[in-house]
Amino acid sequence: MSRAEEVKSALCVLCGQLVTELHWAERRFDAGATGGLGTELGRRRDRFHRTRIVKQVLEHYGLQFDDDWSATSYVLANRKGASELVQNLGQLWPAAQRMAGRPLDPLDPGLLCALEAKQKGQGAA
Amino acid sequence: MSDARANRCPVTVIGGFLGSGKTTLLRRVLADEGSKGIAVVINEFGEVALDHHLVRQVGEQTVLVSGGCVCCNRRDDLVRVMRDLLDLDERGPIRKLRRVLIETSGLADPAPILFTLVTDPVLQHHFFVDGIVATVDAVNGQLQLDLHEESRKQATVADQLVLTKVDMAEPDELEKLVHRLRTINPMARITSAVFGELAGGRLFGDGASPSSLREGWGSGLSAEPERELYKANSSSPPTETRSLCLRLDQPLDWVAFTIWLSMLLHARGEDVLRVKGLINAREVGAVVLNGVQHVLHPPEHLERWPAEDESSRLVFITRKLDPQSIVRSLNAFQCLGGGQPVDANVSN
Structure with a gap:
């Protein structure tokens, strides 16, 4: 049984933000083991990993991406100082496309070349 | 259930x-x-x-x-x-x-x-x-x-x-x-x-159980039908609709995969007519994926694998998309997650 399925809505006690629905990308199977992927620790680990990857993708479009302090939203920003809060990947891509002013396409050869070059650079280092 | x-x-x-x-x-x-x-x-x-x-x-x-x-x-x-x-x-x-x-x-x-x-x-x-x-x-x-x-x-x-x-x-x-x-x-x-x-x-x-698991879904993705499929595509009149079947032996980085898939469906959802799969995301069971264009059913994280074969299987039916660019892109995102390039068994 997936415990993540049980989390239909939650309220952040600090900022009062209502998280009404867990995005499909953030659900995980959890059999209840401590530190399992469906636990809070696992959720934080996934968020950290997600932020790191998205940051590298959005760099190609001149955008910045970070987890917010409460780990309930993400902060999307551009170099002109505009910023926007997004809750999940479903909200991220339309917002990032608006902010970048051009389509964000994972099949774009330019993006793939940049990501592959980054990978080679990391491999060489 | x-x-x-x-x-x-x-x-x-x-x-x-x-x-x-x-x-x-x-x-x-x-x-x-x-x-x-x-x-x-x-x-x-x-x-x-x-x-x-x-x-x-x-x-x-x-x-x-x-x-x-x-x-x-x-x-x-x-x-x-x-x-x-x-x-x-x-x-x-x-x-x-x-x-x-x-x-x-x-x-x-x-x-x-x-x-x-x-x-x-x-x-x-x-x-x-x-x-x-x-x-x-x-x-x-x-x-x-x-x-x-x-x-x-x-x-x-x-x-x-x-x-x-x-x-x-x-x-x-x-x-x-x-x-x-x-x-x-x-x-x-x-x-x-x-x-x-x-x-x-x-x-x-x-x-x-998900319809994809009934009647042994995935068994149809053996090597032989894939080759037949390739032949059929090559000899039939040019069509914009193409299918891509992937079998991945190593587990996928689930976080990198969801970033990639959500971005792909956002950008190209109208041309991804169907995506379906069983994913090995390093969890105890398979993750069942099922989507039609922009609409993705929330993936189901199962308690176990439906069969002994624990390799990921993914099928994309696309319109106007180059199957090789999908594989290249999936690979690039998996590497971003720190994983190895996927060793994809591709047929299209």
Whole structure:
């Protein structure tokens, strides 16, 4: 049984933000083991990993991406100082496309070349 | 039963081109299954040829949601009818609802139906799409596939294709049609029916397991059919629709995969006609993936693998997309996650 399925809505006690629905990308199977992927620790680990990857993708479009302090939203920003809060990947891509002013396409050869070059650079280092 | 399905009523969508035998199949299925607790939703153009007390008609009124594409339409009429059924079920005038059958019109696109059921704030907690069935006329099917985009779309998004009027079709024509359907949709189960009577297998599952796991889904992705599929694509007239079957031996980085898939569906959702798969995400069981264009069913995280084979299997049916660029892109994102390049066994 997936415990993540049980989390239909939650309220952040600090900022009062209502998280009404867990995005499909953030659900995980959890059999209840401590530190399992469906636990809070696992959720934080996934968020950290997600932020790191998205940051590298959005760099190609001149955008910045970070987890917010409460780990309930993400902060999307551009170099002109505009910023926007997004809750999940479903909200991220339309917002990032608006902010970048051009389509964000994972099949774009330019993006793939940049990501592959980054990978080679990391491999060489 | 998967938790995502517990306490929710299964919905089966039955589509198929005009005159392909949807109603005949439906009548027979209702007679065989026992109609108690089964509600049928038919379109307003359909004949009310069903002797069934729980028949509701819908007008196929679609509402384009803000910024929505063709698939992301909300079917307001369907929302009203489904909520009405829910109300009847909860107030008690009808016997416990155990399944809803939605018969679409011959020209309907099933994607807005899925979008409606998956995104409506009430319906998503009470219903889940158990499977999409499309009837294909064995005599006129080839012509309909040639001429009508709607017919190809119905075949593409189906979990099960039911060939009707097979008793009237020439055997070699039937074989060609089956071959073509396998090319269009390599993951669909193909069965046949004469006067609505299914030859082997059932139209519905028990509602407890994803339709993709019934009848050993994934076994159709062995090496041999893939080669046949490649040949079929190479020799058939140029078509914009292509299928890509991937088998990945190493587990996928789930976070990197979801970033990639959500970005792909955002950018190219209209051209990703179907995505389906069993993913090894380093969890105890498989993750079941099932999407139609922009509409992705919430992936199901299973408690175990349905078979010994724990490799990831992914099928994309796309329009105007280069399969090799999909693999290259998936690879680039997996490497970003710190993983190794995926060793994909590709056929397209």
